[in-house]
Amino acid sequence: MQSKDEFIKSEGTSFPGKTYVDHLLRPVFNVQRDYLFKQMFNIHRAHVVMLAEQGILDKKEAGVILKEVEEVAQTDCQKLEYDPQFEDLFFMMEHKISEQIGPDLAGKMHIARSRNDMGVAMYRLVLRKHILMLVESSQLLADALLEKIEEHAETVMTAYTHTQPAQPTTLAHYLNAILDVFLRDIKRLWSAYETVNRSPMGAAALSTTGFPINRKRVRELLGFSELVENSYDAIAGADYLVESATAVLSMMVNCGRWIQDFLQLVTREHNIIKVADPYVQISSIMPQKRNPVSIEHSRALASSSAGEALATIHMIHNTPFGDIVDTEDDLQPHLYRSYEKANRVLHLMHAVIRTMEVNKETALKRAKTSCITITELAEFLAKDKNVPFRTAHQIARSIAKNCSKQNTELYELPIQTVNEIIQNQQNVSLTQKEWNEIICPAEFVERRSIQGGPNPDEVRRMATMRKQRLLQISNKLNDELNRLSSSEQSLSETVKRMIVSPQ
Numbered sequence: 001m002q003s004k005d006e007f008i009k010s011e012g013t014s015f016p017g018k019t020y021v022d023h024l025l026r027p028v029f030n031v032q033r034d035y036l037f038k039q040m041f042n043i044h045r046a047h048v049v050m051l052a053e054q055g056i057l058d059k060k061e062a063g064v065i066l067k068e069v070e071e072v073a074q075t076d077c078q079k080l081e082y083d084p085q086f087e088d089l090f091f092m093m094e095h096k097i098s099e100q101i102g103p104d105l106a107g108k109m110h111i112a113r114s115r116n117d118m119g120v121a122m123y124r125l126v127l128r129k130h131i132l133m134l135v136e137s138s139q140l141l142a143d144a145l146l147e148k149i150e151e152h153a154e155t156v157m158t159a160y161t162h163t164q165p166a167q168p169t170t171l172a173h174y175l176n177a178i179l180d181v182f183l184r185d186i187k188r189l190w191s192a193y194e195t196v197n198r199s200p201m202g203a204a205a206l207s208t209t210g211f212p213i214n215r216k217r218v219r220e221l222l223g224f225s226e227l228v229e230n231s232y233d234a235i236a237g238a239d240y241l242v243e244s245a246t247a248v249l250s251m252m253v254n255c256g257r258w259i260q261d262f263l264q265l266v267t268r269e270h271n272i273i274k275v276a277d278p279y280v281q282i283s284s285i286m287p288q289k290r291n292p293v294s295i296e297h298s299r300a301l302a303s304s305s306a307g308e309a310l311a312t313i314h315m316i317h318n319t320p321f322g323d324i325v326d327t328e329d330d331l332q333p334h335l336y337r338s339y340e341k342a343n344r345v346l347h348l349m350h351a352v353i354r355t356m357e358v359n360k361e362t363a364l365k366r367a368k369t370s371c372i373t374i375t376e377l378a379e380f381l382a383k384d385k386n387v388p389f390r391t392a393h394q395i396a397r398s399i400a401k402n403c404s405k406q407n408t409e410l411y412e413l414p415i416q417t418v419n420e421i422i423q424n425q426q427n428v429s430l431t432q433k434e435w436n437e438i439i440c441p442a443e444f445v446e447r448r449s450i451q452g453g454p455n456p457d458e459v460r461r462m463a464t465m466r467k468q469r470l471l472q473i474s475n476k477l478n479d480e481l482n483r484l485s486s487s488e489q490s491l492s493e494t495v496k497r498m499i500v501s502p503q
Contacts, residue, residue: 016084016087021082021084025082025084025087025088026082028088028329028330029080029082029088029089030082031329031332031333032088032089032090032329033077033078033080033089034077034078035126035332035333035336036089036122036123036126037077037089038073039121039122039125039126040089040090040093040118040122041069041072041073041093042125042222042488042491043118043121043122043125043201043222044069044109045066045069045221045491045495046201046217046218046221046222046491047109047113047201047218048062048065048066048069048109049062049066049217049221049491049494049495049498050213050214050217050218050221051108051111051112051213052498053214053217054211054212054213054214054217056111056112056211056212056213057108057111059498061105061108062498063498063499063500064101064105065097065101065105065106065108065109066495066498066499067499068097068100068101068106069097069109069495070495070499071100072093072096072097075093075096080092090115090118094106094107094109094110097109111211112202112204112209112211112213113201113202113204113209114203114204114205116203116204116205116206116235116323117200117201117202117203117204117205117234117235118201119328120200120203120234120235121199121200121201121222123241123328123332124196124197124198124199124200124224124240125222126332126336127196127240127241127244127335127336127339128193128196128197130335130336130339130340131189131192131193131196131244131247131339132193132477132480132481133339133343134189134248134251134339134342134343134346135186135189135190135193135473135477136477137343137346137347137350138182138185138186138189138251138346138473139470139473139474139477140346140347140350141182141346141349141350141353142179142182142183142186142466142470142473143350143470144349144350144353144354145175145176145178145179145182145353146179146463146466146467146470147354148171148172148175148353148356148358149172149175149176149179149459149463149466150172150460150463151172152170152171152172152175152358152360153170153172153456153459153460153463154170154172154442154456155170155171155172155358155360155363155364156168156169156170156363156364156367156441156442156445157169157170157171157174157272157363157364157366157367158363158366158367158369158370158372159173159174159372164370165366165369165370165372166372167372167373167375167444168367168372168373168441168442168444168445168454169445169454170445170454170456170459171358171363172454172456172459172463173445173453173454173459176459176462176463176466178258179466180466181254182251182254182255183466183469183470183473185247185250185251185254186473188246188247188250188251189247189248189251190476191243191247192240192243192244192246192247193480194225195239195240195243195244196240196243196244197223197224197225197226198224198225198226198227198228198240199215199218199219199222199224199226199227199228200227200228200234200235201215201218201219201222202215202218202227202231202234203228203231203232203234203235204231205235205323206231206232206234206235206236206322206323207231207232208231215227220487220490221487221490221491221494222487222491223483223484223487223488232322235322235323236321236322236323238316238319238327241312241316241327241331241335242312242313242316244312244335245309245310245312245313245335245338246309246313248305248306248309248335248338248339248342249305249306249309249310249313249338251342252302252303252305252306252309252338252342252345253302253306255298255302255345255346255349256299256302256303256306259295259298259299259302259345259349260299262292262295262352263292263295263296263299266292266295270366271359271362272358272359272362272363272366273356273357273358273359274356274357274358274359275290275292275294275295275352275355275356276352276355276356276357278351278355279292279293279294279295279348279351279352279355280292280293280294281293294348294349294351294352295348295349295352297348298344298345298348298349298352301341301342301344301345301348302341302342302345304341305337305338305339305341305342305345306338308334308335308337308338308341309334309335309338311334312331312334312335312338315327315330315331315334316331364441364442367441368409368410368411368439368441369409370409371399371400371403371404371409371410372441373410373438373439373440373441373444374396374399374400374410375396375444376438376443376444376447377392377395377396377399377438378392378393378395378396379392380434380438381395381396381422381426381428384434385426385428387426387428391425391426392426394425395421395422395425395426398421398424398425399413399418399421399422402417402421410438410439411439415430415431415432415435418430418435
């Protein structure tokens with residue numbers, strides 16, 4: 001073990017110590033390099049343009065600064081390595097610019113701004129890109145679900161409650177429920193995006209500046225929709241991170257539940273869904289195996305994404321309301337990784353759903369078992385035979401118990417046995433036709449035509465409405481991507497004009 005003196009000698013006697021470099025500054029530098037490089041230069045551009053337009057910075061000087069900013073921005077950032085003479089990527093890039101135009105002129109980029117408002121702006125710019133990426137990928141999965149809904153409006157299957165066979169439904173009805181939750185998750189993403197897409201620039205350290213800056217102009221050049229108006233809020237507020245984390249957390253928790261269902265439905269015992277060959281792996285020792293690894297990985301990634309989002313929330317919890325490193329470079333990668341992993345989940349499950357085969361015959365056969373149409377008997381007796389509902393329910397329960405005791409299915413019961421059980425409690429009887437309809441899963445589904453029910457026509461109606469909603473989401477996304485592209489183009493053109501004609 002090193003002595004104290006040996007340790008101090010290896011660490012150094014001034015900031016930063018070797019341990020601080022190895023376990024903080026270098027990893028943070030790499031994160032900044034990988035995620036923030038482009039956004040940092042966009043902020044440089046927008047801020048310098050604004051300073052020149054406001055007369056705070058001489059336009060000739062602005063042209064010189066912007067010319068060098070453009071040169072340094074062409075650096076292959078992946079080749080950059082941490083250098084202990086610079087605290088972080090920001091100071092390294094400022095130094096590179098100052099090498100060409102001098103430190104005084106390069107330093108003027110920093111007039112009326114702080115690392116505080118600039119840092120939050122960079123995080124917001126990166127995060128909004130991740131949110132839009134996930135919205136775009138969400139459309140793929142939503143389209144795949146909708147395609148299967150339209151294809152399987154009449155594919156009868158068993159629905160479960162408490163993991164037990166409950167009632168007949170259709171695959172389309174089940175997938176429509178998944179789609180509706182998913183659409184709400186997309187709505188939550190958009191809400192998070194609106195919170196994220198607000199500019200903190202101009203807040204400086206936390207109280208703005210004495211220079212006559214134009215915050216709205218920087219907001220416009222960076223494509224932000226609004227300002228975080230209160231300058232203290234701009235620096236201290238971390239709810240944009242919490243909302244972004246909870247949006248992706250909600251989506252991955254919700255996806256994980258039906259992904260787990262899919263892993264049940266693809267088992268040999270269920271045999272309802274067959275995953276296409278490109279998305280299964282064969283065992284290294286058991287050649288008969290078709291392991292649904294694409295779904296397994298999706299489940300694991302969804303859990304990992306949720307975990308990264310939770311890490312984000314926990315890192316913010318109980319931190320002071322102000323500028324604090326807890327919400328900065330140590331936290332941000334958790335949120336980015338959460339979105340990146342969620343994106344992988346959506347793409348994997350999109351591929352699985354688009355290409356999967358459904359065993360309709362097996363699904364229907366299973367829906368005829370476990371007495372799952374018995375609810376229809378209770379409703380039919382109450383509605384068509386005027387039997388008090390509680391009595392009707394007791395009769396249905398007696399028949400279900402009889403099947404369980406005899407180890408038979410409803411369709412195996414002779415009508416005579418059914419009527420005997422009914423007449424033990426109520427002086428009514430069923431015809432063979434009535435009984436056949438009661439025990440038919442397809443008929444059960446057909447009769448559930450109340451709004452939101454599994455009736456095929458009702459499911460198709462819902463699908464049509466969801467298709468319109470997806471079109472609205474697509475149009476909104478395209479409009480926002482075009483708006484951001486226009487803002488970036490406007491910034492680029494403004495910079496070029498200032499470089500060419502600084503006077």
